[in-house]
Amino acid sequence: MNYNLMPVKYFVDVVQTHGFISAARRNYVSETAVSSAIKKLEDELGQKLLNRSAGKFSLTPVGEVFYKRSVEIINLYSEIWHHPDPNPEKLLRVHFLQGFENDAALFASKIPDICQPNFDEENFDSCIKRLINGNYDILVGFDLAFAGNNKIDCLPFRKTSFDLLLNKDELRQYHGDEQQLAENSMLYMQNWKSTGITDIQLAMLKIYCQNGWKYKEVSEVNSFAAGCLNVNFNGGITIVPESFSLPQNCNNIERLSPVQLQKTFNVVIAMNPMVSTKFSKMLKHVTTLTYR
Numbered sequence: 001m002n003y004n005l006m007p008v009k010y011f012v013d014v015v016q017t018h019g020f021i022s023a024a025r026r027n028y029v030s031e032t033a034v035s036s037a038i039k040k041l042e043d044e045l046g047q048k049l050l051n052r053s054a055g056k057f058s059l060t061p062v063g064e065v066f067y068k069r070s071v072e073i074i075n076l077y078s079e080i081w082h083h084p085d086p087n088p089e090k091l092l093r094v095h096f097l098q099g100f101e102n103d104a105a106l107f108a109s110k111i112p113d114i115c116q117p118n119f120d121e122e123n124f125d126s127c128i129k130r131l132i133n134g135n136y137d138i139l140v141g142f143d144l145a146f147a148g149n150n151k152i153d154c155l156p157f158r159k160t161s162f163d164l165l166l167n168k169d170e171l172r173q174y175h176g177d178e179q180q181l182a183e184n185s186m187l188y189m190q191n192w193k194s195t196g197i198t199d200i201q202l203a204m205l206k207i208y209c210q211n212g213w214k215y216k217e218v219s220e221v222n223s224f225a226a227g228c229l230n231v232n233f234n235g236g237i238t239i240v241p242e243s244f245s246l247p248q249n250c251n252n253i254e255r256l257s258p259v260q261l262q263k264t265f266n267v268v269i270a271m272n273p274m275v276s277t278k279f280s281k282m283l284k285h286v287t288t289l290t291y292r
Helices: 006-017 020-027 031-045 061-079 101-110 124-132 168-173 178-183 200-208 224-234 273-278 280-290
Strands: 050-053 056-059 091-097 116-122 138-142 153-160 162-167 186-190 217-221 237-241 253-256 265-271
Touching (some): 006 020, 006 031, 006 061, 124 138, 162 178, 168 253, 200 217, 217 224
Parallel strands (some): 186 217
Antiparallel strands (some): 153 265, 162 253
């Protein structure tokens, strides 16, 4: 039996970063090393995981199933290396969706000393299942992520806003007309899609399109940073949280705050059932003080 998980991790990283080069950079190895490891993994499984074509790829049906299982395995493997906490009765495992690290910090700053917070970022694909299974205690994110899920208790935390990032060079070509630029540009969006009632991406697009805002086409990316980099170097527009910090060398960005994206999204504190009974009074007090 092969216990080497690196090829599995390479495969997960290729899918999550949408490319072999980006996955190689994430792991500080060459693109050839990543490609060879995944090819060997496919040979050992006797199944094709990726369809490769002219530098692009897509998941095969087997690859889609293998990806979901691989994410669970990698997450569980990472957790067994966490050092045991000396005061487990105080430990509160606070995880957050990508882009909500500042909200997690704000939440942690308000909880009393009876809790010792421990932080990590969650991938949206598996975060809800992991929360329900008790892999962590708290998930900070916006309410669209949990719509229709009756297995999770959510407490309102605060209202948040999103901004638009546009390419400065393109904006000059359109003589400063942001909406005309948007109508003729690629819109890069975080690829959040729930398997429940609410499709997060469609909900965000509906809000974005208020007040006459349009877009030419949507391109899904794995992170807000990826959307920003695409806009900076390739043009187009993207939607990011108001607290998002521009990556270094992104000097070709114009930041806007359209009215329809201001204080529109509700950040919530989602809890697994055990936490609901263990810390419910304390958490309700914290969120009541913060919510506005």
